[in-house]
Amino acid sequence: MDDPLLLARAQFGLNIAFHILFPSLTIALAWILLGFRVAYHRTGEAGWLKTYKLWTKIFALTFAMGVVTGIVMSFQFGTNWPGFMNRVGAIAGPLLGYEVLTAFFLEATFLGVMLFGMNRVPPWAHIGATALVAAGTSLSAFWILALNSWMQTPAGHVLDAGQWIAGDWIAVIFNPSFPYRFTHMMIASGLTASFVVAGLSAWRLLKAPADAMARRTLRVGVLVAAVLAPVQAVVGDFHGLNTLEHQPAKIAAMEAIWHTEKGVPLVLFAVPNAKTRTNDYAIEIPYGASLILKHDANAELQGLDAFGADHPPVAPVFFAFRIMVGIGVLMIAVSWFTAWVTRRDAQAPRWLLWTLAGFTFSGWVATVSGWIVTEIGRQPWLVHGLLRTSEAVGDISGAELGVSLTGYALTYAALFAAYMVVLTHMAGEGAEAAAAKALPGASPAGAAAD
Template structure:
């Protein structure tokens, strides 16, 4: 039988897993919408406006699902984790409030203008509304990530009678991991949105859409992904170095380092065994982990043995990190291959269009893997070094938590199926109703 602690963790994990899917798209997708609108304003090419009108519907759908799941997640701070707000509510509460006041109201107010105002307000005002919503989505991400970063690397506060009180809001907001975490997440959103746009555009091409709109959005998604992925790899390396400094137990779990050692190998494949504190079936590169993390083949990496049992579970952190990195390398291969084809031939071959369709939600997989590494890697702490997760859990009967957890999961399954159905319905409808037959050249027919 699972106790209330594990059930509460499972319920919150299910909620954050579903919720994060949609902000990961909307944060960057709104900036792509602004790009489409600015290109239309500058060139007068109606294909850009057609792209805007299709993708603003998808944005609204993602925004709605993100808001709904975000509200239920915030309720769980009180229902499942009352100790969290009791201990650190003086810091978490204002940061969440800033997100609502400076970001959510901005998004919600001007989203209506984006959706329904193109024929009711001036073109310039409509463009401004799109820009404000884009700013709002990024502001929202900033405040949420500032809070999450503070939970990972808490600074700027003092404890009085077991309660955290803020001393320096600048130190709280701009804590040691915040710049890396915000940059890493914004780039992750950019990659998620770019593959999302490229994948749906490739799907429309395969369904027979030969409009200029879908060609432009495919190119935009592919080129953006090709630009962002090497930047993300560099930022990810910097983020890892920051984590090594402030959360060495997480790094030890990510790399499967059980005992402090110099010249630690890079584990490409292994099955971490917590009972024997070994990596079974290991395939590794000698000194690789030390080279990456300390930039020295003889660099020392602290092992899990240094943390007296207060370290995260190794298996999910170890494999979550490898899934994230593996998806990143796959994104690099696909985006650069498709970009090369666009540069040389002006189109993407049919085989690679199918590859792009399979990569439509690759950003989701990479983002979820990264979030699992981040959140599970902080355990056993809710606020690193300050508040243990077990000390914040509710005293509600486990049966109540089990019932609500099952209910959440069932509702989320229905919603994700409905989302996918609606998304591809919109794509097929765009092909059948918005695309006028065009004479194609032999070269275009290859698309």
């Protein structure tokens, strides 16, 4: 483990995987918060205000985690991957710069007004601040996904004295995979946030079954998820077809297709064997992959053998893809079933509440798996076809990387543990009091008003 390339990748991978947890929640949660805020403004119900305040606290904590882990990244771009900036900095730099300028300051500044300014500014300004925070988080996602998509499917670039520079910025930003990846990520965020909302509400209902607001927010989360989950399946399919067109090696790794052939089966499960370049213990559906990817059972698909050594490692991409898709299917089932059971404001049975509570962070697992597919699936390239990861690594010593990797890992473990404890604590806070109060009259409205 003293290979600097491997350590640099491990460190950067740990960092982005930890970082993405928090934006993937805040991007969509910001819009849900705007909904709560507007609901309070329209109805004047104290319950909505209480809900808004609870979820702004969760948002603020999550946002802070995103900010502090994001700052780390702005340093690591240069320290771990100096070759990246030297070769494609003229394209990556401005995209990152625009993210800081247009999004970071906007969200960070108005977050202050949103969190603490409710009694200091008129309602329209407070709603406006909430909307600007939401716009800022989405804008930030726009720039980052533009850059990431450009690294997957570069376009609009020209070579100038050994550096890749932008010939056409519109083509760089709206590169071939950008619309798909951006939509896929925004919906992923929507699913992550809606399952967190539904899951923590279910957690609260398990402790205080009469909490009417928790029942409402559970329904908000479930309905948003029920709409988004099937849409995500369709968007994901389009995204896959786009990947097949531009990064066929990634698709071959996702589906563990080792050899180019016609009528390729869909591998449901297998253990890809990199030594024999075959799949062990495979369970397959005949013609499935050809059917899904080419919409023709006999179509030919390129296998990994078509790319020589220039293809990603198969096992992590293959398994991560199956985890993502598996969770996506379960999300559709859970959200639809719960939406049906809780129709006309019916209380969900306890076993279903436990299920929802168990799915609270399913969006995180699916999102991180999806990013593992797309990022490891891009290897050995850092920028597809233009720059190899091994060409971009810096000359930080293995020892320095090892020390800092350990430091980051310990820090992240501590922060994550604290985050989870506080999140579940906040979700359950006051639940006992609410339950006790609701007992005499057993009126849901009474529980909502306190």
